[in-house]
Amino acid sequence: MLRSQTKLFALGKRQLCRSMSKSCDLTLVEVDDKTGIATLTMNKPPVNSCNLEMMRALKDSMKQIEGNKSRGIILTSSNNKVFSSGLDLNELRNPEQERLVAFWKELQEMWLTLYLSNLPTAAAINGHALAVGCVMASACEYRVMLPGFTIGIHATKFGYVVPPFIVNSYLSVLPRPVVERALLQGKIFSTDEAQQINLIDEVANSKEEALSKCASFIGSFAEANPVARALTKRQLRAEFARTLLDEPEAELKESLEYITSPLFQDSLDAYLAKLKSKNKK
Numbered sequence: 001m002l003r004s005q006t007k008l009f010a011l012g013k014r015q016l017c018r019s020m021s022k023s024c025d026l027t028l029v030e031v032d033d034k035t036g037i038a039t040l041t042m043n044k045p046p047v048n049s050c051n052l053e054m055m056r057a058l059k060d061s062m063k064q065i066e067g068n069k070s071r072g073i074i075l076t077s078s079n080n081k082v083f084s085s086g087l088d089l090n091e092l093r094n095p096e097q098e099r100l101v102a103f104w105k106e107l108q109e110m111w112l113t114l115y116l117s118n119l120p121t122a123a124a125i126n127g128h129a130l131a132v133g134c135v136m137a138s139a140c141e142y143r144v145m146l147p148g149f150t151i152g153i154h155a156t157k158f159g160y161v162v163p164p165f166i167v168n169s170y171l172s173v174l175p176r177p178v179v180e181r182a183l184l185q186g187k188i189f190s191t192d193e194a195q196q197i198n199l200i201d202e203v204a205n206s207k208e209e210a211l212s213k214c215a216s217f218i219g220s221f222a223e224a225n226p227v228a229r230a231l232t233k234r235q236l237r238a239e240f241a242r243t244l245l246d247e248p249e250a251e252l253k254e255s256l257e258y259i260t261s262p263l264f265q266d267s268l269d270a271y272l273a274k275l276k277s278k279n280k281k
């Protein structure tokens with residue numbers, strides 16, 4: 001069951017409403033009784049890398065939140081240094097075909113669920129947001145980041161060709177020339193740089209402040225009719241989601257061919273070795 005890795009709390013009552021797992025809780029959902037805003041916390045140690053189960057838990061939590069008639073979603077991390085380190089690279093290394101298919105489909109579905117959510121969405125970026133970590137933040141409608149961290153899609157630096165829906169995530173936030181340069185350079189932005197180019201909307205000095213700014217953003221839709229808001233959002237975003245809505249299988253096939261190519265696998269080996277060696281020095 002997808003829900004098995006999600007906990008649902010009611011903050012106002014401070015009590016556990018629903019616990020669906022005795023194993024590791026990859027995501028935590030807290031709903032503020034007063035505001036009706038749900039905080040969705042990524043909770044996969046050590047660095048919130050997105051493996052199959054994590055993306056399933058995220059997608060499932062978002063669907064639960066929508067089903068519970070919350071007023072908005074704030075995405076954040078339980079790790080105060082890392083928002084998300086992106087895709088779990090171990091899922092891409094010498095993958096078993098069936099799992100890789102499930103993994104990539106889950107990435108597509110998780111992104112669509114977040115990008116096209118009926119609810120107002122905001123990211124409280126309380127740590128580094130790299131690659132798909134940045135993609136998730138960009139899929140939200142508003143971003144508040146803490147100082148001293150980094151955000152960006154550096155895929156080209158380690159041999160990834162960026163798929164169109166990930167390009168579109170950036171394009172819905174940044175102007176085309178900025179996207180082109182950032183993606184081709186594999187640019188990682190500091191908090192200050194991200195604010196200068198409007199990749200993030202605000203800087204906050206603590207996680208609490210970031211959550212509060214996100215809640216204010218969500219509160220700004222209080223006067224909007226939720227259905228009209230949701231349908232207008234979908235209309236505005238449909239163009240960028242088109243590839244995945246209309247031809248997910250084609251995107252899947254292309255990505256799978258690339259991921260399993262020797263060119264990609266060799267680059268990944270070298271990148272993973274570099275990442276691991278950092279901790280051995």
Ligand SMILES: CCCCCC/C=C\CC(=O)SCCNC(=O)CCNC(=O)[C@H](O)C(C)(C)COP(=O)(O)OP(=O)(O)OC[C@H]1O[C@@H](n2cnc3c(N)ncnc32)[C@H](O)[C@@H]1OP(=O)(O)O
Binds near residue numbers: 087089130275
């Ligand atoms: C056709 C396919 C194309 C797809 C293109 C789409 C674009 C992007 C896809 C992705 O999202 S790929 C993921 C890219 N992410 C990264 O490169 C992040 C790498 N990680 C870091 O830079 C750092 O870990 C960090 C996030 C800044 C945190 O640093 P910190 O010092 O706190 O932690 P570490 O010691 O580095 O890491 C702890 C532990 O986790 C392992 N790890 C980190 N990130 C990943 C990851 N993304 N996947 C798997 N494992 C990861 C790291 O190696 C350490 O492991 P151990 O050494 O403890 O075994």
